[in-house]
Amino acid sequence: MPSDNQSGIESILHENRTFAPAAEFAARSHVGSADARDAMRKRAQDDPDGFWSEVAEELDWFTPWSQTLEWKAPDAKWFVGATTNLCHNCVDRQVAAGFGDQTAIIWEGEPVEDGAPEIRNLTYADLQRETSRFANALKSLGVSRGDIVTIYMPMVPELAIAMLACARIGAPHSIIFGGFSASAIADRVHDASSKVLITADGGWRRGGIVPLKDNVDKACKKNDSLDHVVVLKRCENDITWHAEPSTEHGGKRDHWWSDLVDNASDDCPCEHMDSEDLLFVLYTSGTTGKPKGIMHTTGGYMVHTYLTSKITFDLRPDDDQVYWCTADIGWITGHSYIIYGVLPNRVPSIMYEGAPNFPEADRFWDIVARHKVTQFYTAPTAIRAFMKWGDEHPQKHDLSSLRVLGTVGEPINPEAWMWYHRVIGSECCPIVDTWWQTETGGHMITPMPGATDAKPGSCTLPFPGVDAVIVNDKGEEQPANTGGLLAIRKPWPSMLRGILGDRQRFIDTYWSTIRNADGEPYYFAGDGARRDEDGYFWIMGRVDDVINVSGHRLGTMEVESALVSHDSVVESAVVGMPHEIKGTGIAAFCTLAPGHAPDDALRGALRDHVAKEIGAIAKPDMIRFTDALPKTRSGKIMRRLLRDIAEGRESVGDTTTLEDYTVLAKIRESDEG
Numbered sequence: 166m167p168s169d170n171q172s173g174i175e176s177i178l179h180e181n182r183t184f185a186p187a188a189e190f191a192a193r194s195h196v197g198s199a200d201a202r203d204a205m206r207k208r209a210q211d212d213p214d215g216f217w218s219e220v221a222e223e224l225d226w227f228t229p230w231s232q233t234l235e236w237k238a239p240d241a242k243w244f245v246g247a248t249t250n251l252c253h254n255c256v257d258r259q260v261a262a263g264f265g266d267q268t269a270i271i272w273e274g275e276p277v278e279d280g281a282p283e284i285r286n287l288t289y290a291d292l293q294r295e296t297s298r299f300a301n302a303l304k305s306l307g308v309s310r311g312d313i314v315t316i317y318m319p320m321v322p323e324l325a326i327a328m329l330a331c332a333r334i335g336a337p338h339s340i341i342f343g344g345f346s347a348s349a350i351a352d353r354v355h356d357a358s359s360k361v362l363i364t365a366d367g368g369w370r371r372g373g374i375v376p377l378k379d380n381v382d383k384a385c386k387k388n389d390s391l392d393h394v395v396v397l398k399r400c401e402n403d404i405t406w407h408a409e410p411s412t413e414h415g416g417k418r419d420h421w422w423s424d425l426v427d428n429a430s431d432d433c434p435c436e437h438m439d440s441e442d443l444l445f446v447l448y449t450s451g452t453t454g455k456p457k458g459i460m461h462t463t464g465g466y467m468v469h470t471y472l473t474s475k476i477t478f479d480l481r482p483d484d485d486q487v488y489w490c491t492a493d494i495g496w497i498t499g500h501s502y503i504i505y506g507v508l509p510n511r512v513p514s515i516m517y518e519g520a521p522n523f524p525e526a527d528r529f530w531d532i533v534a535r536h537k538v539t540q541f542y543t544a545p546t547a548i549r550a551f552m553k554w555g556d557e558h559p560q561k562h563d564l565s566s567l568r569v570l571g572t573v574g575e576p577i578n579p580e581a582w583m584w585y586h587r588v589i590g591s592e593c594c595p596i597v598d599t600w601w602q603t604e605t606g607g608h609m610i611t612p613m614p615g616a617t618d619a620k621p622g623s624c625t626l627p628f629p630g631v632d633a634v635i636v637n638d639k640g641e642e643q644p645a646n647t648g649g650l651l652a653i654r655k656p657w658p659s660m661l662r663g664i665l666g667d668r669q670r671f672i673d674t675y676w677s678t679i680r681n682a683d684g685e686p687y688y689f690a691g692d693g694a695r696r697d698e699d700g701y702f703w704i705m706g707r708v709d710d711v712i713n714v715s716g717h718r719l720g721t722m723e724v725e726s727a728l729v730s731h732d733s734v735v736e737s738a739v740v741g742m743p744h745e746i747k748g749t750g751i752a753a754f755c756t757l758a759p760g761h762a763p764d765d766a767l768r769g770a771l772r773d774h775v776a777k778e779i780g781a782i783a784k785p786d787m788i789r790f791t792d793a794l795p796k797t798r799s800g801k802i803m804r805r806l807l808r809d810i811a812e813g814r815e816s817v818g819d820t821t822t823l824e825d826y827t828v829l830a831k832i833r834e835s836d837e838g
């Protein structure tokens with residue numbers, strides 16, 4: 166990696182460059198020129214109803230809509246009165262059109278035996294049969310329309326089958342990323358009042374087994390809503406089995422996935438769902454300690470993710486494309502851009518189970534070459550890790566099938582952008598830097614690969630129909646190159662419809678910060694950004710107490726709550742700090758209870774404790790022990806000062822409101838871990 170100084174200079178040089186799509190690429194893409202893109206954006210702006218209706222007509226509906234949008238801020242209803250089913254549009258629609266034999270999902274497991282990994286290809290017909298059988302299995306456990314089913318699974322085909330089966334019968338799913346801990350599972354299952362949870366005996370990750378079922382067993386002890394746990398056999402992992410409801414298992418009983426499915430019929434018609442029926446809940450971190458269940462509904466989400474998949478990645482079903490998004494389905498990226506937006510476009514979607522560096526650091530490039538991947542979508546944190554591992558790994562493989570490269574989850578630094586462009590894209594693949602969120606459901610600000618000139622580090626222009634602006638806290642639009650808050654003025658089809666069970670938090674978090682002169686609220690994204698003289702957006706990062714660690718979102722308060730739940734910690738404050746690979750790392754400042762030694766053993770214990778309470782992704786990168794935390798006279802922790810300390814900055818800014826100056830000196834002296 167270049168030195169800080171050098172990388173700063175390179176950043177500036179790269180940021181000022183633009184990269185135009187190759188003419189040959191543009192000629193073959195859906196949107197092949199800036200004029201065509203601008204016409205599409207203008208159309209969507211002038212006539213949003215007409216624009217989105219036309220897109221919706223490319224998909225199947227059981228009953229048409231009477232009105233495209235009903236908007237009374239903050240509540241949107243899209244495709245009012247229509248009925249449809251997203252599993253139908255992903256699967257049955259393709260089978261009915263004669264494409265049952267085409268590959269929908271290409272799955273590759275992590276273990277490699279005798280040089281060959283396990284690969285499974287699922288066609289649309291396979292998915293129709295398997296989602297029907299599993300949907301019937303769920304019904305046999307008493308699941309009916311509207312019941313939220315929790316899924317905690319590894320990246321295996323059955324995860325896709327389970328979520329699509331839920332959509333098939335109108336049971337919203339709540340998928341929990343396999344890296345979360347037992348406590349996180351218990352909280353989410355409780356919040357969603359799930360009666361059924363689907364898991365596996367384990368999943369492969371970097372050569373080891375993630376003990377998913379064990380984590381579920383621990384969560385079951387703390388939870389009283391669950392009745393049934395469905396277990397897929399993936400690893401032949403030793404697990405504790407509860408054939409009958411048992412007190413030790415919180416009154417639940419376990420079922421093998423295979424036993425349920427073997428007895429199930431493969432006939433299960435898709436439920437006719439109202440466009441506004443809940444499709445899924447996905448928990449994400451916010452500014453309080455408690456993650457919020459973001460609600461997405463059926464019709465608008467389907468239309469928005471379908472169109473953005475098609476345009477952003479230039480998906481074309483009859484062009485031998487193979488699309489690969491490396492995210493886990495447990496995050497919104499996997500929901501929208503491995504499954505729900507991609508399958509309706511009839512391009513095979515790769516699902517890979519494991520780590521990018523198993524068995525070797527070239528695993529991803531080996532997958533790209535073997536499957537002839539055409540679109541590749543990953544996170545900046547992964548790109549920075551690849552850079553560090555060395556160019557020799559991608560260079561061992563033929564990456565010439567690649568056409569479009571994507572990034573998501575955090576700002577991409579221009580050096581990483583240039584490396585991606587040069588080493589992975591051979592300087593001929595457009596890079597789409599897509600800005601969006603769990604709450605937005607689909608892409609919001611993104612280049613169109615055949616039409617938009619890229620600038621490294623900018624997510625470029627809003628997608629058609631997305632009215633993004635930079636405002637100050639009075640809601641006034643900011644001039645070019647002035648930093649401000651990123652807000653969305655008009656509703657978009659895949660917008661969140663609320664937070665499960667917490668209407669007030671939905672209003673407070675997203676619809677209370679920014680209003681226009683007429684008092685109308687705008688959607689507040691929580692990000693700071695600026696727009697340059699060409700109208701391009703540059704995301705500057707979160708302006709709230711959310712941090713983006715390796716592209717994964719965590720609330721600083723969540724980590725603080727986990728730390729203070731340890732016997733030794735009386736008070737803690739967590740801030741983000743720059744991290745070479747993760748983008749943002751976690752710095753924790755802890756005040757200890759009397760009798761606890763501030764040593765490395767305790768640091769290790771606290772890291773493990775956070776992993777137990779939340780998951781390994783939340784482990785602090787640095788823990789400092791302090792006698793007290795710097796506070797204002799009104800008792801607020803001065804996070805800005807802690808950020809300065811975590812970043813090793815000498816100047817700590819204005820400290821005039823600091824209650825006790827000596828606190829600061831003590832932290833700076835405390836040894837770092």
Ligand code: PRX
Binds near residue numbers: 498573576706717
């Ligand atoms: O800060 C922004 C950052 O990720 C946040 C959303 O996180 P999450 O809901 O977990 O969704 C991640 C995947 C969509 C945003 O508020 N973010 C996402 N994409 C970008 C980004 N920051 C800069 N550039 C991006 N392309």
